Amino acid sequence: MFKGLGAGSAAAFLMLATPAAAQTAPAPAQTPPTIDRATGEEMVKGMFAQVDANRDGVADAAEQQAVLDAVKAQGAPEQALASIRRIFAEGVGPDGKLTLASFTKARMTAFDKADANHDGKLDAAEQAAATAAAGQPK
Numbered sequence: 755m756f757k758g759l760g761a762g763s764a765a766a767f768l769m770l771a772t773p774a775a776a777q778t779a780p781a782p783a784q785t786p787p788t789i790d791r792a793t794g795e796e797m798v799k800g801m802f803a804q805v806d807a808n809r810d811g812v813a814d815a816a817e818q819q820a821v822l823d824a825v826k827a828q829g830a831p832e833q834a835l836a837s838i839r840r841i842f843a844e845g846v847g848p849d850g851k852l853t854l855a856s857f858t859k860a861r862m863t864a865f866d867k868a869d870a871n872h873d874g875k876l877d878a879a880e881q882a883a884a885t886a887a888a889g890q891p892k
């Protein structure tokens with residue numbers, strides 16, 4: 755079912771909402787590449803496509819749960835699952851549905867918020883700061 759949802763995809767899925775544990779981890783071995791806005795949007799759409807299994811443009815509760823189950827089956831910690839749940843919750847539109855449009859809007863709002871110097875790109879430092887912020891309780 756979720757063949758595309760490998761470990762790497764799960765990591766991408768968690769972009770801007772990595773579990774709180776990450777903020778106390780030592781510096782990553784690899785510096786993440788700078789992500790420009792267009793690339794970020796493509797990643798967001800790719801994430802949504804992984805959730806919307808039946809391709810109807812809406813990630814319903816069952817599809818969201820299936821992703822959580824798949825990520826959990828990969829051994830993701832509860833914090834990671836909580837981050838995904840939060841991403842889903844943030845992506846719900848005014849009609850109460852998690853659609854491609856509302857999900858993309860919410861994630862790109864997060865992208866812009868993380869883009870501290872407003873150059874339309876997230877460099878490694880901005881990604882790290884957003885990751886740390888995502889682990890903070892609201």
Ligand SMILES: [Ca+2]
Nearest residue numbers: 806808810812
């Ligand atoms: Ca669907």
Ligand SMILES: [Ca+2]
Nearest residue numbers: 869871873875
């Ligand atoms: Ca920037």
